Amino acid sequence: TGRTYEKLPCAFYDEQIRTRQITLKNMADRLSPAMQNREFVVYYQPKYSVAEETLFGAEALVRWRTNPQTLVPPGEFIPEFERTGKIAELDRYVFRQVCSDIRKWMDEGREPAPVSVNLSRVNLLDFSIAEEYRAQAAKFGVPAGLLELEVTESAFAQDGPALEAAMKKLTDAGFSLSIDDFGSDYSSLKMLYDVPAQTLKLDREFLNGLNSGERGRAVVSAVAGLAKKLHMTVVAEGVETEEQLEFLKKIRCAAAQGYYFSPPVPEEQYAALLPAAEKRAAHADFYGNREN
Ligand code: C2E
Ligand code: MG
Ligand code: MG
Ligand code: MG
Numbered sequence: 001t002g003r004t005y006e007k008l009p010c011a012f013y014d015e016q017i018r019t020r021q022i023t024l025k026n027m028a029d030r031l032s033p034a035m036q037n038r039e040f041v042v043y044y045q046p047k048y049s050v051a052e053e054t055l056f057g058a059e060a061l062v063r064w065r066t067n068p069q070t071l072v073p074p075g076e077f078i079p080e081f082e083r084t085g086k087i088a089e090l091d092r093y094v095f096r097q098v099c100s101d102i103r104k105w106m107d108e109g110r111e112p113a114p115v116s117v118n119l120s121r122v123n124l125l126d127f128s129i130a131e132e133y134r135a136q137a138a139k140f141g142v143p144a145g146l147l148e149l150e151v152t153e154s155a156f157a158q159d160g161p162a163l164e165a166a167m168k169k170l171t172d173a174g175f176s177l178s179i180d181d182f183g184s185d186y187s188s189l190k191m192l193y194d195v196p197a198q199t200l201k202l203d204r205e206f207l208n209g210l211n212s213g214e215r216g217r218a219v220v221s222a223v224a225g226l227a228k229k230l231h232m233t234v235v236a237e238g239v240e241t242e243e244q245l246e247f248l249k250k251i252r253c254a255a256a257q258g259y260y261f262s263p264p265v266p267e268e269q270y271a272a273l274l275p276a277a278e279k280r281a282a283h284a285d286f287y288g289n290r291e292n
Pocket of ligand 3: 181
């Protein structure tokens with residue numbers, strides 16, 4: 001499997017800068033047409049249960065197909081979307097696409113596993129989003145329980161009461177919430193009791209602390225233990241090695257995603273991992289007992 005993203009060939013430094021500025025300048029104008037042209041593609045990265053190594057769910061990750069050969073990763077355009085306020089629209093676009101994909105999998109007779117979708121701070125603080133997302137999921141006949149919203153930890157900074165109210169609306173609408181990228185920056189442990197999220201996602205950088213020996217392992221293990229005492233499901237991201245997985249087993253982390261298992265893949269490739277839908281009892285089993 002080759003790389004999906006190629007940088008423009010740039011021989012000289014000043015040429016590179018020019019290319020970049022032109023790209024950024026055009027980017028803001030290209031956002032709306034690109035959405036209309038359906039140039040944004042949703043990839044799915046499977047998550048696996050750490051104990052069983054069976055499918056646990058997936059995270060939806062957007063890419064921009066600027067031309068048939070180029071798939072641009074979100075790090076290249078999300079900052080511009082955030083700067084121009086367009087991110088609110090892109091999040092909605094991705095959410096809708098995910099609902100449509102889950103509907104498709106169900107219609108194909110597959111048993112969908114929960115999908116988490118990234119939600120940016122502006123949308124988190126938008127009071128209409130909970131009702132909008134609830135209606136969107138309902139329109140596709142997708143149970144809200146199959147959808148989780150990932151909000152990056154830095155989005156929870158400040159705005160205590162407003163934030164609390166917004167989160168309550170989302171959970172009341174049936175969506176579960178996940179604190180994304182925990183440990184990537186100056187995460188506060190206070191967030192763990194302030195933010196009523198169901199899932200804690202340990203950031204790849206945080207997990208890298210495992211390489212720094214006993215101290216790193218002690219911190220990761222303590223944070224995971226604390227989250228579990230708060231009845232949160234702990235998910236590790238960016239798992240690349242067997243050693244990392246072994247450690248996650250030891251600390252009873254619930255689920256993991258990362259290149260060790262799979263990179264984000266196109267919709268059809270992810271759909272092929274979903275089991276055939278079975279009778280109601282099996283369904284209840286699959287979704288029950290997801291806590292560790
Ligand atoms: P994230 O939500 O923390 O997503 C995880 C990122 O880690 C993804 O990068 C994924 O491809 C990458 N990753 C997964 N496993 C591994 C691994 O084993 N090793 C390494 N090195 N990386 C791994 P991606 O797809 O480039 O997305 C980057 C970020 O863009 C996401 O970080 C998320 O914050 C943002 N993003 C993606 N889609 C959306 C969206 O629809 N809305 C919003 N607001 N943000 C999005
Ligand atoms: Mg995420
Ligand atoms: Mg993350
Ligand atoms: Mg991350």
